[in-house]
Amino acid sequence: xxxERSRGRRSAATRPKASRPAKKREFSAxxxxxxxxxxxxxxxxxxxxxxxxxxxxxPKGHVDPGETPVQAAEREVREETGIVAKPLTELGETRYWYxxxxxxxxxxxxxxxxxxVDGDIADHDDEVEEVRWxxxxxxxxxxxxxxxxxxxxxxxxYLHKDR
Numbered sequence: 001x002x003x004e005r006s007r008g009r010r011s012a013a014t015r016p017k018a019s020r021p022a023k024k025r026e027f028s029a030x031x032x033x034x035x036x037x038x039x040x041x042x043x044x045x046x047x048x049x050x051x052x053x054x055x056x057x058x059p060k061g062h063v064d065p066g067e068t069p070v071q072a073a074e075r076e077v078r079e080e081t082g083i084v085a086k087p088l089t090e091l092g093e094t095r096y097w098y099x100x101x102x103x104x105x106x107x108x109x110x111x112x113x114x115x116x117v118d119g120d121i122a123d124h125d126d127e128v129e130e131v132r133w134x135x136x137x138x139x140x141x142x143x144x145x146x147x148x149x150x151x152x153x154x155x156x157x158y159l160h161k162d163r
Contacts (some may be wrong), residue, residue, distance in 0.1 A: 026108070028076075028110075031074070032113050033085045033115075041121065042057065045057060045080075057144060061080070073110070091113050092110075095108050140156070
C-alpha cells in the first residue's frame with residue numbers, strides 16, 4: 001500500500017463513531033448532616049419518584065460554576081434543610097442512571113459528612129416538602145435509595161470508628 005493512500009485512513013481508535021445521541025451526564029454534591037452523633041437530617045423533595053410516591057432523601061444538588069463539590073454540598077444542605085453545617089470528611093460517590101423527558105442521564109453525586117452547627121429545619125426552600133431529623137439507624141432503614149442508605153452507613157462508621 002502506498003504511503004499516500006494510508007495517510008487518508010484512520011485507525012479504529014481515531015475513526016469517528018457512528019452517530020448516536022450522547023447521554024447526558026450530571027454531577028451533584030450532597031451531605032449527610034449529623035447532630036450529636038446520633039441523628040441525621042433527611043428531606044422529602046417536592047419532586048416525586050417515577051411511580052408518583054414520596055421520596056425520603058439526603059440533601060443534594062448541582063455544583064454551580066466556580067464551586068467545589070464540598071461548597072456545593074454545604075450550600076445545598078443550607079438551602080434544602082435550613083441547616084448550617086461544618087464539613088468533616090468526604091464519604092464517597094454514588095452513580096446511577098435515570099430518565100427525564102425521554103433521555104437517559106448518568107448522575108454522579110459526591111457525598112460529604114457534615115456536623116450540625118445551627119439553623120432551623122423550618123427554613124428550607126420550596127424544592128422540599130418536609131425536613132426532619134431521624135436516627136442514623138432509621139435513615140439506613142428508610143431512605144428511598146440504597147446508595148444514600150450506604151452513605152449514612154459510611155457516616156456512622158466514620159463517627160464511631162474510635163469507639
